[in-house]
Amino acid sequence: MTGESRQETLAMLRRQARVIRQQVMTTLLAAGSGHVGGSLSVVDILTALYFHIMRVDPKNPKWPDRDRFVLSKGHASAALCPTLAERGFFPKELLDTFNRLDSPFSMHPDMLKIPGADTSTGSLGHGLPIALGMALAARLQKKRYRTYVLLGDGEMNEGSNWEAAMAAAHFKADNLYAIVDRNRLQVDGFTRDIMSVEPLADKWRAFGWAVREIDGHDMGAIIDAIAAFPFEAGKPSVIIANTIKGKGLPFAENQVGFHYHDVDGEMVKESLAVLESSE
Amino acid sequence: MAVSTIGTPFDPSTCQREPTRLAFGRAVVDLGERDPKVVFLTADGALPTGTAEFFKRFPERAFNVGIAEQNLIGIAAGMATCGLKPIVGGYAPFLAFRAFEQVRNDIAYTKQSVTIGGVYSGISLATGGSTHHTTEDIASFRAVANVTVISPADAREAYKATIASVGHPGCVFLRLGGRTPEPVLYTEDYDFQIGKAIQIRDGKDATIIATGPTVVYAAIASDLLREEGLSVRVLNMHTVKPLDEEAIERAARETGRILTVEEHNVLGGLGGAVAETVTSRHPVPVKRVGIQDIFASIGPLQGLQEKYGLTHEGIATAVKELVST
Secondary structure (H helix, E strand, C coil), X not given: CCHHHHHHHHHHHHHHHHHHXXXXXXXXXXXXXXXXXXXXXXXXXXHHHXXXXXXXXXXXXXXXXXXXXXXXXXXXXXXXXXXXXXXXCCCHHHHHHCCCCCCCCCCCCCCCCCCCCCCCCCCCCCHHHHHHHHHHHHHHCCCCCCEEEEXXXXXXXXXXXXXXXXXXXHCCCCCEEEEEEECCEECCEEHXXXXXXXXHHHHHHHCCCEEEEEECCCHHHHHHHHHCCCCCCCCCEEEEEECCCCCCCCCCCCCHHHCCEECCHHHHHHHXXXXXXXX | CEECCCCCCCCXXXXXXXXXHHHHHHHHHHHHHHCCCEEEEEXXXXXXXXXXXXXXXXXXXXXXXXXXXXXXXXXXXXXXHCCCEEEEEEEHHHHHHHCHHHHHHHHHCCCCCEEEEEECCECCCHHHCCCCCECCHHHXXXXXXXXXXXXXXCHHHHHHHHHHHCCCCCEEEEECCCCCCEECCCCCCCCCCCCCCEEEECCCCEEEEECHHHHHHHXXXXXXXXXXXXXXXXXXXXXXXXXXXXXXXXXXXXHCCEEEEEEEECCCCHHHHHHHHHHHHCCCCEEEEEECCCCCCCCCHXXXXXXXXXXXXXXXXXXXXXXXX
């Protein structure tokens, strides 16, 4: 990429991320409430994946050779669904049904109902094992698709992640790429107070993974790190993305109460104005 | 319902025996031979599931994830979404309970086709104690949509059920036995279909509906009772879900009394399932033999079977009580 085209790409991705943040808020307004904080913290990562990195075909969502994405922190459905809509998997007007009776879209994604969703998640600690299965299936079937899995940092409390971390290294799954949304908050408070996960990078390294830490809102750092997967041949790779829960909305940033929050018209009006002025 | 009259009278002392868990292992190898999409996964359970041969023959399609059942089921689910046909084998209690949520969310909810063979089910690991008994799995899985629950009566049925499970929509949970080789009831050519009960004895005074390793004892009990002048039908209800409700309704109508027998808690298992069907379709008295909502004791398998009325003597006694009421 030339310097100029890189700048254009980054500008496009930042613009897209802003549009998705706006869509997250209007989707949550339609729903009345939702996972504001943990959805906004992953928007830049989702944007980089779906608009720059992943090989997907919105017209053929089940394309067997597509890259896979597992939203292990399923409660960020309010970010994933707008991302998929923006990417063209379905009309974004459908998001107005979010959480309504019989809607395909709700708090946690359902792969049988949402075009482009590769898994059904919601209970934490399930995504990494599933993603490992996808990565091993790729290797066995000699397919080149890559499997990305986005984990929460609070989710690191769940033991099943570490079962899968151990197994991924054992099976040398260097086509498995994890990203931890390190927003430092969980339902009841700061992760350091509820259940310390540090030293997180050392834990992953000790389990046999290649690790990089980045600013999870720096679009250049995100695409550079993801483009560098695998960080080491023969090892699974993980990015620890330091993020801000509620990123983009000053009233929600780093607030314990914004894990799940009511969303009204006033809040969305303010959000859209803030996001508009951040251009 | 199919009819297959197994050896009459059935004599367990002279019959061929094979553990159902090893028949599962044979089927897994044969499936691997037939279909390159078949993969086998275990959590440190290749030896007890009789699948070491699969690891030898198809090493690239065999995965031992160590002692980590949640990860095991998650990996299998992920593979299924990518077009593979995963068969999982391991210890029944840990697959059913430790990994229950993974089975529910990652396989059943998402409608993936995955076979799970749980060995040492029921009280078959008799001296293992309740941590190693599996007496709540039928009730648990029966309450989950898109899960099929099969409890084979013998090695032939375990083999055929394993073959039939691959490609069957949703999760198929196979309840397999332990170290003691179970009597082989069936001849090679008998017809096994998921969800179709097999009548192995006809009768008009009562029906014993049994599943898994209790089926052979039910047949022997029927033979003993016949000598005493009682005519007792026996149904092998190998598939507890989906249940063969027609066969149960017919038994209720034609014999008027039903006894259920299972190596499982009587709450929510075969007994519960049959009672639900009988009360809604043709109410008749139902008596349930099994583990009476306790954690089973420990001891030699036969001692436990006798203690909980799961042998032919216990079953015959229960039938006599039932018909005298």
